[in-house]
Amino acid sequence: MAENVCFLDCMKYAKDCLGIEFELKDKQIETLRSVYEGNDTLAVLPTGFGKSIIFQLLPFMFQRKFGRRQPMITIIVTPLNSIMQDQVQSLTKRGIPACFLNIEGTGVKTFVDGKRYQKSFQDEDSDTDIEEVVISSAPLQDVKKGNFCLIYAHPETLVDKKDFGKVLRSTVFQERVCAIVVDEVHMISEWGKEFRNSFDKLGNLTCLFPDVPHLALTATATKSDIARLSEVLQYRDTQFVIANPDRPNIYLEIRSRLPNIRKFEKFDNILAEIVSELSDKLDRYPVTIAYCNNLEAIGYAYVYTEQKLGPRAYIPQEGVPENRIFGSFTSVPQPP
Known part of the structure; x- marks a missing residue:
């Protein structure tokens, strides 16, 4: 019972940090609990289910669990710049220190206060709309120091780039990384062999961070896919969280048109x-x-x-x- 109360307290703290007032779904909570308990976890949750909320809560949930003064670090592996940019923009609007790396691991992008950033470029009387946050470069040193608690990166950055590999092996990252997340993990099956073979080497991260839980998320995976993904990622005693993919608000119908005449x-x-x-x-x-x-x-x-x-x-x-x-x-x- 005490452990259950501790988990719920940590989850509530994390939700408060992110400004989340709505109730999480049962499968979101089940996934969070599995990761909280230190398990390597593979979750198959439908599109639009709220998978990103799960890993965005982790730095704060583990901060509370381990009594740290600052949020811990979660690294999110994702295949597309658009996903990284959208999520980092949303997080920084809420005051969460987040960033995404270029594929070489040498460039860092985040978002900053638009009014402060553009103030020097506009007249005081200007009525031009100023965006709430604007994209901006950040020094790689901020990443090395652990100034960002949510770091988005391509698989190539994390498994192929030796210089960034040194960052991952640094004392800061070995002590403060609380979870490694692979988003859209089905890309291992789709891209791993022929197009972006770095996806097939993501198990290296499991070996590099053996003492933290690892989480893989997808909306698309068959039973055979799930077994293979767990093996490729080198997960240990994998816990599976699988939600019913049925979407009652989506209706499919096929109508056939008679051929040729009229x-x-x-x-x-x-x-x-x-x-x-x-x-x-x-x-x-x-x-x-x-x-x-x-x-x-x-x-x-x-x-x-x-x-x-x-x-x-x-x-x-x-x-x-x-x-x-x-x-x-x-x-x-x-x-x-």
Whole structure:
């Protein structure tokens, strides 16, 4: 019972530090508890579940657990700059010291107070909007000193760059790193062998930090994937947290169009119901993706919808592309 109270107290402290007032989901708490207890953990949680909140709480949860004066350090391995930038921006807006590294491990980016940063570039009477935070470079020395409690990095930075390897082996990092997190861990299966083989070497981090818990997160993993990922990461006595992927707010339906003869007439029958409801509800119509299997069908669906909706296709102002309530997208290059 005492241990349970201690965990709940540490979790509450971490939530307060991040300004989180809502209740965490059961699987978020289960994942946090597993990591808190020192377990290597692999969590499969649906998209939009709130996976990032879990690892953002860790520096403060372990600060409380071990009675440290300052937050501990969590290193997050993630494959995309856009993910790093978005999360660091969100954290710094809340006053959390976070940063992301370039792939060489030599450059550091964070966000700073926009008003303070831009003050010297504007007149006092200027009415130009100033962003709340703006991206800025930070000295690598700040990372080495442990001034950031959440550090985002590419796998190449952490397993291939010898200079940054020295940082990871430094006394500061060996004493203050409380967890290593691999976000979007399914990328090991997708990219590990052929495209970005550093993903396949992330088990080195488990060996480099043998005394801290390791956490891997994904929304996409089969049973065979899970077993392989745990092996590649060299996790020990892995604890698995798996949430039901069912999303009751998402509905899938497949409709087939009869081929060849009067094909567009048959296509109209499929589109008419969708467009009629869209015309009635407009911006109250639920977000919908209609997948067509060829460019001809996509083009026809777009023109059909445009003709049926007319000026009602724009909210609030007709003729402004950004205000259109429908659009077409394709990954196939259009012919010249």
